[in-house]
Amino acid sequence: MAENHKKIIIFCALLIVFFPSSLWCREIPTIRVAAFNYYPAIFLDTDSKVRGFYVDMLDEIASREQINFEYVFGSWDQGLERLRSGDVDLVTSAAYSEERSAFMDFGNQVLLTVWGELYVRQDSPPMSICELRDKTIAVMRQDHNALAFKEHLSKFDISSRFIEFSDFDEVFQAVSNGLVAGGVVNSLFGDAAGDKYRLQTSGIAFNPFDIYFATGKGRNPELLALLDRYLFTWRQDSSSVYYQARLKWGAVQDPEKIVPPWIIDLAILLVSLLGLGLAFIVLLRHRVSVATSNLKEREAMLQESNEMNRLLLNSTVEAIYGLDNDGTCTFCNAACVRMLGYQKPEQLIGRKMHEMIHHSYPDGKPMPIHECRLLRNNSKEIHENAVIWRADGTSFPVEYWSHPIFQDGKVLGIVASFIDITDRRRAEAEKEKLYLQLSQAQKMESVGRLAGGVAHDFNNMLTVIIGNIEMSMRYPAMDDAKHVMLHEALTAARRSAEITRQLLAFSRKQMAAPKVLDLNDTVQVGLKMIRRLIDEDIDLAWKPGAELWPVKIDPTQIDQVLLNLCANARDAIAGVGRITIATDNMTLVESDCAQHQELRPGYYVLLVVSDDGCGMDEVTLSHLFEPFFTTKKVGHGTGLGLATVYGVVEQNHGLIQVDSKPGRGTTFKIYLPRHDVPIESAPKEKKGPAIIRGNETVLLVEDETAMLKVVELTLKKWGYTVLAANTPAAAMRLAEEHRGQVDLLITDVVMPQMNGRELARKLKAGYPEIKHLFMSGYNDEIIAHQGMVDESVNFIEKPFSMEVLAAKIRDVLDCEG
Secondary structure, three states: OHHHHHHHHHHHHHHHHHHHHHHHOOOOOEEEEEEOOEOOOEEEOOOOOEEOHHHHHHHHHHHHHOOEEEEEEOOHHHHHHHHHHOOOOEEEEEEOOHHHHOOEEEOOOOOEEEEEEEEEEOOOOOOOHHHHOOOEEEEEOOOHHHHHHHHHHHHOOOOOEEEEEOOHHHHHHHHHOOOOOEEEEEHHHHHHHOOOOOEEEEEEEEEEEEEEEEEEOOOOHHHHHHHHHHHHHHHOOOOOHHHHHHHHOOOOOOHHHHOOOHHHHHHHHHHHHHHHHHHOOOOOHHHHHHHHHHHHHHHHHHHHHHHHHHHHHHOOOOEEEEEEOOOEEEEEOHHHHHHOOOOOHHHOOOOEHHHHHOOEOOOOOEOOHHHOHHHOOOOOEEEEEEEEEOOOOOEEEEEEEEEEEEEOOEEEEEEEEEEEOHHHHHHHHHHHHHHHHHHHHHHHHHHHHHHHHHHHHHHHHHHHHHHHHHHHHOOOOOOHHHHHHHHHHHHHHHHHHHHHHHHHHHOOOOOEOOEEEOHHHHHHHHHHHHHHHOOOOEEEEEEOOOOOOOEEEOHHHHHHHHHHHHHHHHHHOOOOEEEEEEEEEEEEOHHHHOOOOOOOOEEEEEEEEEEOOOOOOHHHHHOOOOOOOOOOOOOOOOOOHHHHHHHHHHHOOOEEEEEEOOOOOEEEEEEEEOOOOOOOOOOOOOOOOOOOOOOOEEEEEOOOHHHHHHHHHHHHHOOOEEEEEOOHHHHHHHHHHOOOOOOEEEEEOOOOOOOHHHHHHHHHHHOOOOEEEEEEOOOOOOOEEOOEEOOOOOEEEOOOOHHHHHHHHHHHHHOOO
C-alpha cells in the first residue's frame, strides 16, 4: 500500500512539472519556404545560409508577426514539386501561368517586374535572333523565361536545341565554359551575375512579366494576404525594408541594357556595306543582291527587337531617358514625355536636357551646368529633393536616379529615371499641418485645464472676501474713510471675479444658461454698451442679416464676445477708423472647408466683427487665443479677451476664423450652429424691491471653512435658521437630528465623500418638500452638460455677493413646485 502511495506521489510531481509547460507554451508558427539559387533575391551563401533581399524582407515580417520562416533549399523545379505536394508552404519569384494556377495561389501585390534576356560570353560578337538557328541554348528547368523564349523563337520559325539545368548559376556556368551558345535567364539575375561569369547580354530581350509570392492551392490565403499587405505598404515608401534590401543586395536593374550598344555598330556596318556596294556595283552585282536580301532580313529582326524594347520602356510608370556625354537626349520613354508636358519624343531627342528640364533650382535660381548632378556620368546618383521643369515653365518635385553607361570600360553617357513625388509631398505637408494643429490643440487644452483649476480655487476665496467686505460695510459705526477703502477693496474683488470668469470662459468651464434667441436682437441690445466702449473718432457700423436662423447661447456670452472683440478693434485703430458688426445665415459645404481646417460643413449663423486697424502678423496670429498673450503695453490689458472669445465659441460648438494682415485690418468670423427650435420669449421682470430676509430653515453644506462661516453669518443675520456642515456626512447627521422642517438645502457641488447632487437625492427621502440651491465656481458635469446648466436646477455661480445670494434664496423658496 505504501509503495502505491509513493508511485502516485511521483506521478503527480511529474504531472505538475511537465503539464503546465506543454499547456502554456505558445508555439511560434513555422512557414516553410522553397529556396533556390536566384542571386541576389535568394541564394545559398558560402556559409550554407540562405540570404538575399527576399530573405531580408521575410525576416522583417517574421520579427513583426512572430513567425518563423524555415528555408528548404533545392532547385527551382524541386521547389515547385514540394509546393504541389505540400512539403513547403511558400515559393518566391513565381510568374503566373494557367498551368501553375491549377496548383498554386498567387499574391495580388507584384514582387518584381523582370524580363527574359539571352546572355553570351563577353568575347562573342553581337548576335541577332536569326543566328540562333540550330544553336544550343541553356535554360533552367520549368523556368517561365525558357517557355517564353521557345515561343519567341517559334514565331520566327527558328529551331534551337535546349539543355536544361537546375538553376541560373548552372546556366551561366555552361555559357562561360563554352558548352552552349547562350543562356536564358531573367534580367535581375543577369544584371547581378553577368560580370561574375564574364558574360554580357546579347541584346535579345523579351517577355516582360511580373513575379509574385505563391502558396499551394487553397492552403494559405492568410499568409498571402499578410505578405500582400506588407508589400503594398513598403512599395509606397522609398525608405522601407523593400527598397533598402534591394539597394543592399544591388537588386536594381540597369535600364540602359534594354537598348543594346551593338545597334549603333550594326548601323555603321550596314552603311559601310551599302557604300562598298555602290562603289563596286558592276563587279559585285551578285554579292550586292545577296547582301541586300540579308539586309532586309536583318532589318525585319531589328525592327522586331526595337519594337519589343520600345514596348518595354513605355510600359513602365517611371520616366526614363538617356544622355550622351554632352548631355544630349538620346532616347526617352512615353512616361518621360507625358510628365514633362510634351507631345512626342522627337521634341526631346537631340536637345540638351539640362536646358530643357533641369536649368533651375527649386527656388527658381538658375543652376549652372557644372552644378547639375544629372550630368555626373562617372558615378551612380540618387537624388530625393530635386525639381524638374515642364514644357509650360512649371516645375514639380521628383526623386531621380542616374547610372553611367559603360562599354569596354568607357563611359558612353548616362541613363536617368525619375518619378513625380507631388502627391507624396502633399501628403507629408498635410501630415505636418495636422501635427501642428494637434500640438496647438493639446497646448490650448493644457492651459485651459490649468486656468480652470486656478479659477475654481480663486472663486471660493473671492466669495469669502466679497462677503466679509459687504458685511463690514453694513456696520452703522463705519466712518466715511473706512467705507471708501472697503468700497475700493470690493471693486478690486469684483474685477478679480471678472478675470476668473474670463479664465473659465477660455477653459470652457464657465457656467452658462443658454436660450434660443435671435442674434440680431441680442447684438442690438449690446450696441449702446459698445458705443460707450469705443472712441468718438471710431465709426460703429451695424449690418444685421435678414431672417436670421435661431441660435442657442447664453446672451451674456454674446455680450462677452462683442465687448472683447470691439475692445481689441478699438486698440488696433490709431485715430479715425471704423468697426463693423454684421450677421448673416451661412451654409458651409465640403468645398468651403477644403482650404480651412478650422471649418466644418453645416448650417450656421455668422457673426462678423471687422476693423480697419493695424492688423496682425503671422507670429501674433499663431498665439492669438492663448491666455495672457497680449501685444499691448504692461497695464493695458490682461491678455484674456480673445481667450474668452475662443472659450465661448468652443463651449457652444461653434467655429472661429481670423483673417488679418499688417496694415490691412482684422476680421473675426464666428459661426454659431443653427438651432431648430423657435425663439424663446423673454421672461417678465419682477416688479418691486427684492426681498432678502426670511425665517425658513436652511441646511448649508460647504467644505471651504471660510466660505461656510461667512455665508452662515449672513443668512443668520437675515433671519434664517442655519444648519451648517462642512461635509456631506455631517449634513446628513444634522438633518437627522433636526426635529423641524428643513426648507432649503444650499450645497457646494464638488465635495469629498459625495457630490452635492447625490446629497440632495439622499435628503429627499427624509424631506420630500426640501428645495435645493447648488453653488459652484466652475463647470462640472454633475449639474451641467458641457457647461450648459440644466433648466430644472437652481444654481448660483461663485463668486457671488451676499445680496445676490439672498435674492436667489428667495427666488427658490418662493417658487411654486
